Amino acid sequence: MRNHYWISLWTLIRREIARFMGMRNMTIFPQMISTALYIIIFGFSLGGRIKEIHGFHYIEFIFPGLVLMGVITSSYNNASNYLFMARYDTSIQDILLTPLSYLQMVFAFTIGSIIRGLIVGVLVLATGCILLKLPIYSMAATLIFLLLTSLIFASFGIITGLWAERWEDLALFINYIVTPLNFLGGIFYSIDMLPPWWRHLSLLNPIFYMVNGFRYGILGFNEIPLSISFALMSALSIFLFFWTVYLFKIGYKLKT
Amino acid sequence: MNPFALTICNLHKNFHSLEVLKGINLNIKSGMFFGLLGPNGAGKSTTINILAGLTLKSKGDVKIFGYDIEKDYKTVRQFIGLSQQEFNLDRFFTLHDLLLYQGGLYGLRQTEVKKRVEELLQRFGLWEHRHQKPHRLSGGLKRRAMIVKALIHDPKILILDEPTAGVDVELRHDLWNYLKKLNREGKTIILTTHYLEEAKTLCDEIAILLEGKILIHDSIEKVIEHSKGDLINYFIEEDQEQVHA
Numbered sequence: 001m002r003n004h005y006w007i008s009l010w011t012l013i014r015r016e017i018a019r020f021m022g023m024r025n026m027t028i029f030p031q032m033i034s035t036a037l038y039i040i041i042f043g044f045s046l047g048g049r050i051k052e053i054h055g056f057h058y059i060e061f062i063f064p065g066l067v068l069m070g071v072i073t074s075s076y077n078n079a080s081n082y083l084f085m086a087r088y089d090t091s092i093q094d095i096l097l098t099p100l101s102y103l104q105m106v107f108a109f110t111i112g113s114i115i116r117g118l119i120v121g122v123l124v125l126a127t128g129c130i131l132l133k134l135p136i137y138s139m140a141a142t143l144i145f146l147l148l149t150s151l152i153f154a155s156f157g158i159i160t161g162l163w164a165e166r167w168e169d170l171a172l173f174i175n176y177i178v179t180p181l182n183f184l185g186g187i188f189y190s191i192d193m194l195p196p197w198w199r200h201l202s203l204l205n206p207i208f209y210m211v212n213g214f215r216y217g218i219l220g221f222n223e224i225p226l227s228i229s230f231a232l233m234s235a236l237s238i239f240l241f242f243w244t245v246y247l248f249k250i251g252y253k254l255k256t
Numbered sequence: 257m258n259p260f261a262l263t264i265c266n267l268h269k270n271f272h273s274l275e276v277l278k279g280i281n282l283n284i285k286s287g288m289f290f291g292l293l294g295p296n297g298a299g300k301s302t303t304i305n306i307l308a309g310l311t312l313k314s315k316g317d318v319k320i321f322g323y324d325i326e327k328d329y330k331t332v333r334q335f336i337g338l339s340q341q342e343f344n345l346d347r348f349f350t351l352h353d354l355l356l357y358q359g360g361l362y363g364l365r366q367t368e369v370k371k372r373v374e375e376l377l378q379r380f381g382l383w384e385h386r387h388q389k390p391h392r393l394s395g396g397l398k399r400r401a402m403i404v405k406a407l408i409h410d411p412k413i414l415i416l417d418e419p420t421a422g423v424d425v426e427l428r429h430d431l432w433n434y435l436k437k438l439n440r441e442g443k444t445i446i447l448t449t450h451y452l453e454e455a456k457t458l459c460d461e462i463a464i465l466l467e468g469k470i471l472i473h474d475s476i477e478k479v480i481e482h483s484k485g486d487l488i489n490y491f492i493e494e495d496q497e498q499v500h501a
Contacts, residue, residue, distance in 0.1 A: 004334070004363020011360030019348050090344040094405070097308055097338055098361040099330040256271070256311045 009104045012095070016112025020078055027078065031070040031120045032127070038066045039128060042188070053190050054221055060134060064215040065187025067124050068149055068207075072178060075117035075153040076160075079109055080170050083161025092254060102248040106158065110241065113154030114147065121146050125218075134218065141226070142217030148233040149210045153178075155240035162244075162253050181207045191223055209233055258322035261286040261413055261444040262307070267316035269302055269468075276302050278468040279316070284446065284461075286321070289439045291459035291476070292448045298465040300448040301341060304415050307446075308338045320413065334362065337411030339402045341418040341448075345390030351401055352377070352386035355408055362409035369408070376404045379434070396423050403431070413444045420454060432457055 020027040043059025050058040086092035095105055125146075129136065136142055160173045185207030191199045202208050203224075213229035216222040222229070248254065262284040269277040277299045284290045292300050305311035306318060309329055318325045320332045346354050352373065359369030377383040380400040385393060390401055399422065406414060416435075420428045435458060439445050449455055455462050456476055463473035472479050 007363045007365060008361050011357055014360075015349075015357045018353075022348065086346070089347065090342060091346040093310055093340070093344055094346060094358060095361065096310060097333060097336070098358075099333045099363065100361065101330060251312055255309075256305070 008100050009108060012108035013111050017115055020116050028119060031074050032124055035066050035070045035124045062188050063128050064218045065211045067121055068210055068214055069182055070124050071117040071121040071150050072153045074120040075113045075150040076157040078113040078116040079154050079157025080161040084164050084170055103245050106245045106248055109158055110154045113157055114150040117150035136218055137220035138217050145213035145217055148237050151237045152240060155244050158244045162247055181205050186211050259286055263319040265317040268314045270314045276468050280470055286444055287442055289445045289458050289460050291455040291462035292465060293455055293462055294465035299468045300465055301417055304417055308336055335412045337406035338415045339406035339419055343398045345401055347389055347391045350387050351390055358405055359408045376407055380404050396427055399423050415446045417448050
């Protein structure tokens with residue numbers, strides 16, 4: 001019997017990276033361009049008319065959230081689009097036939113999506129930091145929250161990619177759940193600026209905790225304790241990852 | 257080494273209220289060329305998809321070389337190479353890259369898989385098409401690519417679901433010769449086919465599957481001798497229609 005464990009896993013990871021790198025104009029650059037446009041419009045054009053928030057220029061305050069929006073969309077789209085397409089043309093069977101364990105399959109798809117999210121995130125972050133002359137306050141916190149956000153949305157992407165029956169279904173999650181949560185998750189404002197009822201409602205929004213942690217990493221400013229953001233995001237990441245492994249194990253919409 | 261490549265015991269499969277397999281029992285010896293025949297909807301593809309782990313069984317036991325297909329799925333999948341009836345070639349990669357990745361997924365090292373890919377692409381006349389995306393290939397070339405994909409990790413059991421459906425006579429005979437060679441070298445081959453001629457040329461034993469049950473399982477000569485009638489005539493008629501088409 002061949003010692004295939006690492007070779008198989010590494011091959012699947014390489015394959016997933018090759019897939020999105022082969023379509024850079026669809027998978028990497030559009031996210032960078034749209035984030036750059038947000039920076040230009042909200043930062044340099046409209047931002048000057050908005051007063052400072054917690055001692056930061058408006059563009060500096062919203063910049064961490066803008067980076068996360070790119071990471072969220074990239075990680076989610078990578079997993080959901082590939083899995084849906086592979087189910088649709090049945091090429092997913094090439095993976096299901098191999099001796100890879102279900103844990104390995106999910107791990108490789110997740111890593112592929114995280115890497116796409118990180119490429120977009122790091123490129124946008126570097127560009128923004130240069131344009132805004134913004135030093136990163138804590139590199140460790142920045143990377144940890146970038147990674148956790150990417151992991152959470154890669155898992156959501158896998159779940160939606162398995163569940164979807166039509167292309168339209170893939171957009172449901174991003175259009176009706178992620179986009180509203182993004183805009184209501186404290187990317188563009190501080191929750192201190194909100195009326196009390198809305199502030200309390202914001203605490204139910206998972207994206208608020210992602211933005212809070214990531215904003216600390218870049219600016220050194222957080223609205224709620226960092227430990228709460230970290231604990232909630234870690235718990236959600238672990239739960240979603242093992243849920244996706246379970247879905248693969250039972251063959252949810254993969255096996256007849 | 258287990259003398260049986262495949263052991264199926266009381267295999268059932270239901271799709272909701274539809275019972276597709278109704279208690280199949282089958283033993284296939286290692287090194288055998290075995291044919292699974294039957295009309296459309298008899299349960300041939302369902303049976304082989306269960307062996308490969310693409311369809312979940314409802315009841316029964318299935319073992320490959322003594323390993324349970326569910327408990328020991330990682331070991332079992334190393335043994336099996338499956339070429340399906342429907343083309344499912346990943347359209348993102350060129351044929352060459354697709355096969356390199358497929359070999360890697362089975363744990364083959366880069367140098368080993370490169371050699372294997374070149375050897376198989378040359379053998380099946382696909383070398384000059386290696387830089388093409390699979391969906392741009394003709395039907396016959398896609399069929400060859402499916403077989404190459406199934407052989408990439410040199411499996412102990414090769415399962416071919418209607419491998420000559422839609423291919424020309426020349427390729428069909430070339431493929432038959434190659435499969436006979438693989439079988440002589442020790443590979444167990446399980447073939448589903450509509451063509452009685454194909455089964456007669458290749459198989460040591462056949463089983464006829466009808467409405468989810470094994471109707472008869474024996475050497476091809478004995479099956480023909482025993483049935484003396486309607487069922488074989490059905491296959492012969494259909495077979496001849498396909499050959500003359």
